[in-house]
Amino acid sequence: xLLIHCPYCAEERPETEFAxxxxxxxxxxTEMNALTDEGFSKFFFYRDNTKGTTFExxxxxxxxxxxxxxxxxxxxxxxxxxxxxxxxxxxxxxxxDDQTNAGAKS
Amino acid sequence: xxxxxxxxxxxxxxxxxxxxxGVSVTSMGAGYRCSLRVGADDVAALxxxxxxxxxxxxxxxxxxxxRIAMWLGPDEWSIYDSKNNPIDDLKNVDVACAGVxxxxxxxxxxxxxSLAAGVINAGxxxxxxxxxxPVGACSRTILGKVEIVLCRTKAxxxxxxxxxxxxxxxxxxxxxxxxxxxxxxxx
Ligand SMILES: [Zn+2]
Numbered sequence: 001x002l003l004i005h006c007p008y009c010a011e012e013r014p015e016t017e018f019a020x021x022x023x024x025x026x027x028x029x030t031e032m033n034a035l036t037d038e039g040f041s042k043f044f045f046y047r048d049n050t051k052g053t054t055f056e057x058x059x060x061x062x063x064x065x066x067x068x069x070x071x072x073x074x075x076x077x078x079x080x081x082x083x084x085x086x087x088x089x090x091x092x093x094x095x096x097d098d099q100t101n102a103g104a105k106s
Numbered sequence: 107x108x109x110x111x112x113x114x115x116x117x118x119x120x121x122x123x124x125x126x127x128g129v130s131v132t133s134m135g136a137g138y139r140c141s142l143r144v145g146a147d148d149v150a151a152l153x154x155x156x157x158x159x160x161x162x163x164x165x166x167x168x169x170x171x172x173r174i175a176m177w178l179g180p181d182e183w184s185i186y187d188s189k190n191n192p193i194d195d196l197k198n199v200d201v202a203c204a205g206v207x208x209x210x211x212x213x214x215x216x217x218x219x220s221l222a223a224g225v226i227n228a229g230x231x232x233x234x235x236x237x238x239x240p241v242g243a244c245s246r247t248i249l250g251k252v253e254i255v256l257c258r259t260k261a262x263x264x265x266x267x268x269x270x271x272x273x274x275x276x277x278x279x280x281x282x283x284x285x286x287x288x289x290x291x292x293x
Contacts, residue, residue: 001231008180009164014231016248062253063246064164064179 021057124281126288129219138191144203228283
């Protein structure tokens with residue numbers, strides 16, 4: 001059982017309470033009408049699908065119901081951190097260092 | 107001519123109950139429920155109207171007489187009352203909020219006894235130890251394949267809320283687990 005930290009419930013909860021909700025930090029243009037077809041398709045359809053650390057939206061659907069963001073490693077499936085919707089991307093270099101140090105200690 | 111229509115409440119589980127050594131699974135009688143959404147600024151006004159302080163800490167509940175207010179999310183509560191309909195107390199409140207009477211949408215099952223936490227854990231992945239899920243703790247979560255709202259009313263009593271159409275499944279799930287856990291404990 002994977003445990004995911006919900007930033008609203010402020011504790012780790014079982015993964016079956018959560019739903020994945022796609023890539024995070026995708027900004028909707030304030031001038032949608034000015035977008036070319038190519039620009040719109042980039043915004044709407046294309047995703048980075050990173051191998052390694054990625055930023056994702058998750059929803060605590062069978063818990064508090066909130067959407068939040070997570071930095072997760074798509075290779076190891078490890079969550080580096082989770083944070084509330086609207087908060088800026090956390091500093092990854094620091095997070096990866098913390099993980100490496102934690103790994104070295106254990 | 108009397109145009110008023112009197113509808114008798116039908117309870118999906120009727121009087122269903124299951125008992126084994128160390129645990130009982132009992133369908134609860136009719137109760138009132140209100141699904142409540144309100145922003146942080148108006149929590150105090152609604153707490154006053156409802157006569158119970160809407161808890162603002164995750165996974166906690168608050169009680170007053172027959173009423174219990176359960177925190178479900180940062181702006182969402184479930185109000186359960188075994189005697190009086192909480193929606194009646196919201197009728198004259200001048201506050202932007204969404205209060206919906208869901209008394210008939212849900213039904214409740216009580217799981218009690220020394221084995222109660224273990225029985226619920228047969229289908230619920232949350233840590234139900236008293237340190238992590240103390241008396242008064244409540245949470246929307248999962249039981250087997252369905253969503254429930256779980257509230258620990260006493261150390262060995264849990265109130266399980268589920269949608270009425272899911273209730274035969276929830277009852278069977280809990281009574282099967284109760285049978286199993288009770289037999290295991292007796293070995
Ligand atoms: Zn949550």
